[in-house]
Each structure stands twice: as structure tokens, then as C-alpha cells.
Amino acid sequence: MIPRVCAASFLRLLRGRTKPCLMLCEDDEGNQHEAVVKLRAGFETKETGLVCEFLASLLAGDLGLPVPKPMIVEIEEGFDRAIPLPEVKALVKKSAGLNFGSAKLPVGINTWPKDKPIAMQLRPLAAEIFAFDAIVQNPDRRRDNPNLLWKGDDLYIFDHDLAFSFVAGVIGWKPPWTGQRLEFLRNHVFYDGLKGTEINLDRLTGALEAISDRRLQEYIDDVPAEWTAKTDAAGQIVEYVREARRKGNKIVSAITRILQ
Numbered sequence: 001m002i003p004r005v006c007a008a009s010f011l012r013l014l015r016g017r018t019k020p021c022l023m024l025c026e027d028d029e030g031n032q033h034e035a036v037v038k039l040r041a042g043f044e045t046k047e048t049g050l051v052c053e054f055l056a057s058l059l060a061g062d063l064g065l066p067v068p069k070p071m072i073v074e075i076e077e078g079f080d081r082a083i084p085l086p087e088v089k090a091l092v093k094k095s096a097g098l099n100f101g102s103a104k105l106p107v108g109i110n111t112w113p114k115d116k117p118i119a120m121q122l123r124p125l126a127a128e129i130f131a132f133d134a135i136v137q138n139p140d141r142r143r144d145n146p147n148l149l150w151k152g153d154d155l156y157i158f159d160h161d162l163a164f165s166f167v168a169g170v171i172g173w174k175p176p177w178t179g180q181r182l183e184f185l186r187n188h189v190f191y192d193g194l195k196g197t198e199i200n201l202d203r204l205t206g207a208l209e210a211i212s213d214r215r216l217q218e219y220i221d222d223v224p225a226e227w228t229a230k231t232d233a234a235g236q237i238v239e240y241v242r243e244a245r246r247k248g249n250k251i252v253s254a255i256t257r258i259l260q
Contacts, residue, residue, distance in 0.1 A: 002070060002222050005027050005033055005071055005072070005074070006075075006076065007073055007075045007079055009082070013088055016159070019039065019087070020038050021036070023035055037073050037075075037101045038100045038101070039095040041091045045168060047230040048167055051233040052162070054100055054227075055164070055219055055223070055238075056138070057102065057160065059136065060157060063132065063204060065157060066125075068104075072224060074099075075092060075095055102158065108151055109150065109154070112149070115143065118190060123193075123194070123197070124199075124200065125155055126190045126193065127199035127200070127201065130191070130259075131201050132204070135244055136160065137173075139162060141157070146189040164236075167233040176251050176255075177243075178250075179250075182254060182255075195260075199255075205248035211241070213242070219238055
């Protein structure tokens with residue numbers, strides 16, 4: 001079950017295109033949780049962006065990749081009155097209802113530095129993150145905008161509202177198993193560090209193949225009806241993942257070619 005919490009207080013604005021916020025939230029039992037909240041009104045694609053964030057997070061978790069724990073955050077009418085920043089206040093007011101959130105990570109974690117070499121012990125995980133972004137067609141983990149947090153041997157990926165670009169009707173879009181339209185990966189934060197190296201994606205593709213139809217139905221069931229009433233992205237994404245599950249070998253071949 002995906003936790004559902006209610007925003008209790010605004011803590012601060014975080015850096016990011018969609019103006020994410022750190023909020024203190026409460027669950028039904030009164031337990032408090034600090035959450036990074038992506039506001040519906042912060043997305044150009046509104047509910048579609050929420051669905052992409054949500055399902056990419058679920059998929060990453062099922063693939064064994066390090067993604068902060070997702071949650072659904074309710075913002076009640078009038079919550080914006082206690083927010084001192086005018087630009088945030090307006091977004092929060094327009095975002096009353098259910099929004100996407102993720103658990104705040106421990107202190108001491110930093111953004112991956114630009115052009116940082118990939119340590120040998122991190123190469124297997126870096127290759128899987130690179131492959132994941134190819135699978136979900138996420139162009140937004142770039143050298144100059146890594147959307148990647150790091151501490152020692154720990155990495156965390158986040159920010160997937162631009163994933164599954166086919167739901168936005170991108171002209172000329174091709175699925176990754178065709179080996180076409182993967183040029184965006186050349187600007188990936190890990191492209192330079194992985195180029196020319198041998199990678200092994202057996203674990204990742206095995207995890208993808210192991211996702212059952214029942215689990216994919218749970219993806220759809222877990223998306224709030226408040227979102228699905230305004231977009232059919234969830235069904236499209238699940239059908240896409242179902243097809244990707246069958247095309248793992250072709251996806252690996254395409255990724256291997258672009259890294260040669």
C-alpha cells in the first residue's frame with residue numbers, strides 16, 4: 001500500500017523546475033513524516049505529470065533501484081494561507097487535493113557533482129540507472145541537471161515527471177527496443193563514465209521480466225481516481241511496461257550500442 005498523508009505545515013521551497021516543497025505531513029495515526037511534495041500545479045502536464053512521477057517511482061522500486069519511498073500527499077483547502085512565499089502560495093492553492101510526495105532522505109546526501117567520475121563500486125548501479133532511464137524514456141537526468149543524490153556508495157534517483165514521453169504525444173517517438181530516438185542518452189549524467197565499458201544488465205532485465213500482470217494492475221489501482229479522471233496516462237504506461245517486459249534483450253542491445 002502506498003502511504004497517504006496530509007500536509008500539516010510548509011517547511012521550505014526546494015530547488016527545481018516544478019518548485020517542489022518540503023512539508024511536514026501526518027498519517028491517519030498521527031505519525032509525522034517529512035516529505036518532498038511535487039505540486040500538481042507545478043507540472044505543465046498537471047495530472048499526467050503526477051502519474052508519470054508515481055508510476056516511475058513504483059517501477060524503479062520493483063526493479064530494485066534506489067528511489068525515495070513514494071507517498072500521496074493531500075493538501076486541504078486553505079493550507080496555502082500559512083505559506084509566506086507568494087509564488088509557492090499560489091501553486092499550493094491551485095494544488096488542493098492529492099499530490100505526489102516522496103520521503104525526505106537522510107541528511108548529508110548531496111547532488112551528484114557535474115562530471116564526477118563513477119567509482120568502480122558504483123558502476124553496476126550507474127549502468128542500471130542509465131538503462132532505467134532508457135526504458136522509461138526519461139531525458140531529465142542530465143550532466144547539468146542530474147536529479148541524482150549521492151553519499152558514499154549510496155545513490156538515489158528522483159524527478160520523473162518527464163518520463164514516459166509518449167503520453168505527451170511527442171512527434172516521432174520510438175520505444176527503446178527499436179534502437180531509435182535514444183540520442184537523449186548521450187547527455188545522461190552517466191553516459192561519459194559508462195561509454196566504452198562493458199555493462200551487465202542481467203539483474204535489471206530479470207527484475208523487469210518478473211513484474212507480473214497482477215502487479216501491473218496494482219499500479220493502475222494505486223493511482224488516485226482524482227488523477228485518472230483527467231488523464232489516461234496510467235493505462236498507457238502499464239501497457240508500455242508490459243511490452244518492455246517482453247523486449248528486455250532488445251533494450252539491452254540498444255543500450256549497449258549507444259555506449260560503444
